[in-house]
Amino acid sequence: MSTQFASVGELVADGVRELSRRTRFPVAFGGLIEDGEVSVTTIVGNRTHHLDGLHVRPERGLGGRAMIELRPRMTNDYRTSQQITHDYDVFVLGEGLRTLLALPIVVDGRPRGVLYGGAWEQSRIGGVTAAPAMAVADRIATELRVRDEVERRLREAAPPPPALNTRQREELRESFAELRSIASGLADESLRARIAAVEQRLMEFTSPAPRPASAVEPAVHLSPRELDVLACVAVGSTNSEIAAQLGLREGTVKAYLGSAMGKLDASTRLAAVAHARRAGLLP
Incomplete structure (x- = not known):
């Protein structure tokens, strides 16, 4: 089994770019969970720098809700949505986003990250857009699952450390x-x-x-x-x-x-x- 993987950062970056290409969202961003929260590491199509430095905790915001529920969540009017907390308004509204889709990256029943698609205008998200977006998240999840398995096998196969005198x-x-x-x-x-x-x-x-x-x-x-x-x-x-x-x-x-x-x-x-x-x- 080959272990020549791209870094996880490159994996997310490729996924965000693919999400942008395969859907009608002009803005796409995302990241993986680090130290208990998602660090957004890749952003494409943005007009401002307001999304820079965004960190999302489980249960907070649209992405946090998607992580907890392990399913995509969407709002076509982010500013007025009462279904989510608004911890990250300074980031999302700072960029001027109105429509937002959050897709959890789920590996073996656990959230590992989130991908977002956003638009500056209000729009309805149908299956034509949501299906390819979910496929991108699933591809990243599959890649992470393979990496986890390879790392587990490498740990099991590693020789024990030399004994100390x-x-x-x-x-x-x-x-x-x-x-x-x-x-x-x-x-x-x-x-x-x-x-x-x-x-x-x-x-x-x-x-x-x-x-x-x-x-x-x-x-x-x-x-x-x-x-x-x-x-x-x-x-x-x-x-x-x-x-x-x-x-x-x-x-x-x-x-x-x-x-x-x-x-x-x-x-x-x-x-x-x-x-x-x-x-x-x-x-």
Whole structure:
């Protein structure tokens, strides 16, 4: 199976241009869902720049309604429509659009994006226009479905990462504990999120191979502080050393450790670390 695909951005751009060619809509635009909302990445036929930067959330506006209902939605008088929210009036009315058609891109029952066709005048949209527009959305959905399947097969066929030797594993665990300690003292949420992303990449080096569903233990949820303390325990730190590293009282450290041990059903510090590693909470 070939994996030489155009980028998803090019796929959407081609779809928007095809929508414009195959229908009577003078304006066409669309995009895929990124971080929970559709980012409009391609616009053709527009007279102004008002549609630039449009991001559409599910349930909001005509496109959001189309995503939730998983079917095309249309209005031939956008300004006065009472069937949609008007979160995006500054974009749509700024361009002067009156007629608007929104087509969800649906893959395996989930919305993945939206295509729009728009006109500056009021017009009725019949099957002659709607059918080819829906065909464009379906083509993009099919392409995305194929990409998803190829990526799934590639992941399954990928060789496991090379095993770490004992020294490398200990260095990785010490680095993880140090990152937890640094992040615990930061007020900047964006910086903490970046550190968390690095921690996740470190975890991937030591993640165990997937086990059968019958062997998977119930999910354990540790608080950030409980995980901070346990990460320090994992590299051999004492309670007093952990208190100094995290800026806590020693009694507070003991409380967090006791809570973590209870959640992990562990009777000792070392057992708690072992259970946390099996649960994928520590490297």
